[in-house]
Amino acid sequence: MKESLVKQAIEVLENNHQDGGFTIPAQGLYPFQWKWDSGFIAIGYAHYDMGKAMQELASLLNAQWGNGFIPHIVFHYDSDTYFPGPDFHRSQLHPLASKKLRSTGLVQPPVLGFVLEKLYEVSNRNPTVLGFIDDQIDKVYENHVYFYENRDINNEGLVYIYHNWESGTDNSPMWDDIWPTMNPPEYEFERKDTTHVDPSQRPTKREYDHYLYIIEIAKQYNYDDAKIAQHSPFLVLDPLFNAMLLRSNEALIKLYGLLKRGEGKAQYLKEKHALGVQGMNTKLYHESSGAYLHFDLRSNTLLPYISSSSFAPLYAGVPSGERAQQLIQTLKEKFGGEDKYLCASFDPTHEKFNPKKYWRGPVWINMNWIIYQGLKRYGFEDLATRVKNESIELVAKHSFYEYFDCRKVNPDGDSNAYGGNNFSWTASLLIDFLNED
Incomplete structure (x- = not known):
């Protein structure tokens, strides 16, 4: 089975690779x-x-801004299958x-530090890969400096995100308490995502109004971080985002050595x-919840x-051994029943849990x-x-989908796989899992 799955995963990546x-x-x-x-x-x-691995990172870093910023989407060309595109975002305002x-x-989330480290490990410490890292590492370092100099507004080593898309967990129930503090207009636009996948699995039109409104505020201030920190209604310390930054710090320190x-x-x-x-x-861990939580800087x-x-802080070595045990207890009690796959993207015991809807419950x-x-x-x-x-x-069981139902027995009788099929990071990380032995 392993050889067949790896072959299929490679086909997914090769088909999604662009000129x-x-x-x-x-x-x-x-x-x-x-x-x-x-x-x-x-x-x-x-x-x-490995050539494609290095090329993938180099092409992304080629879009880095002069202040160290690395954008979440790079528009290498025009496409009419995605909204909002480059004409809406207008990055040139900065x-x-x-x-x-x-x-x-x-x-x-800033993953590139530990990705560089991973490439070196997978290569069995190949000098050519180390040379590539030598060429690129300062760009990743400058990205970390960007975060600490522009987004750590309280000088506490924690950086903010000003948009839910920056979290990577786009429509999580996490943000439901923030939307009522905003009253965006009803924007006129044509959704593209819902022409590719079931609309019931995607964020709603009204949620998108909030997403676009935050970007409009950022554009009003030409993407100036200090002004965004003053005026954005969405300003959050995210445990996933900050854990990825800390884990990448560790990797960069090791690689510089x-x-x-x-x-x-x-x-x-x-x-x-x-x-x-x-x-x-001190700020993100909640004792009675037994977990790291998001902190809303506005409220x-x-x-x-x-x-x-x-649970992402485990990867960055953030909790003490005792606190890690508390996290595991929370993971087992809320996410780990025998009837569920680990790990749902949102608390399966909560009323807001939705096993099919994007970041509101499926496994990623x-x-x-x-x-x-x-x-x-x-x-x-x-x-x-x-x-x-x-x-x-x-x-x-279900192929290389974007996300999966965490319920082992689906009472609805439909597929346990949702979103886009032949999804690249599903294929890529499956390859890594299968090579773990």
């Missing part, structure tokens, strides 16, 4: 290059075509935006990293919801990969093995 040297997440539904998708996609390529490539003015250079850069990251770990444990409160993002293979790495880091081998094996089982 410009980057890979789209899925045909039709996502026709451009997404930041954290490309990071995960490079991991899969590394197992069978004076330091890339002059070569159009993009959004949003970010996504291997390169025998960048001592000053590594020291800067070490100081910010220590501050961030402390900040996550100055924790958002009272547990999601797969709550990239989040499983992150949680798996965190479980291994803390020695929870049995649970890690379960997450890996169930991820493989979902794909083997």
